[in-house]
Amino acid sequence: MQGMTTSIFRRETADIDSELARRTLSQDLNRHAAVVLEGRSTDIESTDTKTVAEALARSKKEPPPSSAADDASHERLVKVARMTEIEDLQAPRSLPYAPLCIKDPREYFDSQQANALRPLGSNDGRKARSCSLSTDDAFRHLMDQISSVKMNCPVVQSDVALKVLNELNEGISRSRRLNLKNPQDSLLGRLPHRTRDELMDHWTAIQELLRHFWSSYPITTAVLSNKVQRLKEAMTQIYQKLQDIKESAQPDVRHEISQLVKPMTQALDAAFYHDQQQKSSKAGTGSKPNGF
Structure with a gap:
């Protein structure tokens, strides 16, 4: 029984000591936090956070001095209060600025150009360069710059x-x-209006068909082969229509129609001849037609 009582007493004593240690630690932390938040003054020589915290608390509670003898103490308190300000909680300070007064915008931009050219060693930024050149002066300056390149061979032959x-x-x-x-x-x-309109429509269609025809070569797939075949059929139909227009024209305008139809038929003949040559070359080499 006595051993149990001793054990309980020791446990209660340990609990009291632990609670006292925790309370003391909490107080020290609070005092230290107060000192950190309030700041440290160089006039306070003590390194004990408790002493510093009490001194700061007394400085806040003490009324301002009313006699001349306490001027030194008052100045010290003012200094402490000024040095313990938290910068993050202060109002933003207005930065000093230089008022911009431009009397002549050209003078301002010329000076800025001079400052930009100063690192490049151009007049050391002291004198603004005049850029008002006439057309002849600008052309001569450009020719001088081109001549300074001195290419070995001319870009274009003079006779060509x-x-x-x-x-x-x-x-x-x-x-x-x-x-x-x-x-x-x-x-x-x-020409009659109807004949003229037909010729213009056929010429537009021929140009579009030829563009697709020549872009399909070389033929490497079955899709391109089918596309070329359809284009050839459409061009053959237009070719026949052009021949019909030329044959059915009146004798007085037949010569003019022949002159207009001739370039169209020549362009179609060139496409047909190219296709025939491709087929002949493929057949001569023994490979499959159109390369597939």
């Missing part, structure tokens, strides 16, 4: 360039003369 230029000038002059003349004097102007 002259030939192309002459052909273009001749074509432009011819088109201009035709446009300025009476529309009745041109080939299309002398």
Whole structure:
């Protein structure tokens, strides 16, 4: 019985000591937190958090000094209060700024350009470069820059360039003369409206069919082969219609219609000839037609 009482007493004593230790630790933590939140002053030499916390609490409760003798203490308290401010809880401070006053926008942007060119070593940013060049000056400057490249070979041969230029000038002059003349004097102007519209429709269809025809080569799949076959059938139908228009035309306009139909039939003949050549080459090599 006595041993049990001793055991209970020891356990109660241990519980009291543990509770006291926890209370003391909690108080120390609270005091330390207060010191951390309030800040540390260089005037307080003590390193004991309890002493510092009590000193801060007394400084808050003490009324401001009313006599001249307490001026030093008052200044010390003011200094402590100023140094214990929490920066995160303060109002945002307005940063100093320089007012922007631009009298002449061109002067402002010229100075900015000079500052940008300063790292590049251009006039050291001291003098703004004048960019007001005439068309002739700009052209001469561009030619000088191109000449400084000094390519080994010319981009275009001079004789070829002259030939192309002459052909273009001749074509432009011819088109201009035709446009300025009476529309009745041109080939299309002398044709009946119905015949002219049919020829224009056939020419548009031929261009579209030929574009798909030539883009299908080389034929490597059955899909492309079927596509070329359908295109050939459509071009054959248009070819026959062109022949019918030429044969059924009136004698006075038959020559003009022949001149308009001739380029169309030549383009179709070239497509048919190419297809025949491809079939002949495949048959001569002994492989399957159209490469599949």
